[in-house]
Amino acid sequence: MYRSILAAALCVALVAGATRAHAADDANGVIAKAVADASRPPTDTVRDANRKPAPALAFAGVKPGDKVADYGTGAGYFTRLFSAIVGANGHVYASVPSGLLQYPNIVKGIAEVQQFAFAHANVSVTYAAPIDAARYPEPLDLFWISQNYHDLPDDFMGPVDMAAFNRAVYTALKPGGVYVVLDHVAAKGSPTNVTDTLHRIEPATVRREVEAAGFKFDSESKLLANPDDPHTKGPFDASIQGHTDQFILKFRKPG
Incomplete structure (x- = not known):
């Protein structure tokens, strides 16, 4: 009888594992389709080689039906992809912290996101002070912040x-739920103001701060790592722009 129970339990585990794998394959197919969509603007697709969106979003685990925050949406690169992936049963909150509104290029990009949202009912653009911009009308499956976490502690x-x-x-x-932080790597032991001077941050700093809030570290992707980056110049420097050493950290809220 013990062997029968063990065999049944093993069968259930195998079926559950196969189901999860199938669901992941389905989600990855949706992600690939969103990235390959011919209607994406050229200003987005030209960045795909450096941003590697399909594997990055597969790492995040986003899937149809998810409620997602794209915090610091910028010009909406990821917002548009999230919209296509989560579909009609999901929703994307393109969050704009007020500190970014002082930059004309950001304002222009956000206007483009707002125009996109007018034509896509599953996207909302929200404006608020930085912490208030991280509050939403419904619980989220994914909170995504790309190349903006380092900005938050700056004046x-x-x-x-x-x-x-x-x-x-x-x-x-x-x-x-999942919390993903993608940002530019700062050299180990960098001064705290490296977030402002070089627009970089140490991954260890992010881990320490996020885990202190109660999150459990899930995993790290080296997808955007660049060991040849000397970490001495900012991401807007022409010699490194688009090729900085970047980390992607994934955290999970227990439960």
Whole structure:
């Protein structure tokens, strides 16, 4: 009888594993289709080689039906992809922290996101102070912040109380929800103002701050790593632009 019970349990585990794998394959197919969509603007597709969106979003685990925050949406590169992936049953909150509105290029990009949202009912554009911009009308499956986490502790953003910000993200997510931080790597032992001078941040700093809010570290992707980056110039420097050493950290809210 013991062997029968063990065999039954093994069968259930195998079926569950196969189901999860099938669901992941389906989600990855949706992601690939969104990236390959011919209607994407050339200003987005020209960045695909450097941003590697299909594997990056597969790492995040986004899928149809998800409720997603794209915090610091910029010109909407990821917002447009998220919209195509989550579909009619999902929703994308393109969040704009007010500190970014002082930059004309950001304002122009956000206007493009707003225009996109007018034509896509599953996208909302929200404007608020940095911590308030991380609060949403429904629980989220994924909170995504790309190349903007390093901005938050800088003076032009407030500066933001990072403990309070990460607690707000924790509250915004469903139990089991995912928090992904993608940013430019700062050299180990960099001064705290490297976030402003070089627009970079140490991955260890992000881990320490996010885990302090109650998140559990899930995994790290080396997809955008560049060991040849000397970490001495900012991401807007022509010699490194588009090729900085970047990290992608994935955290999960327990539950």
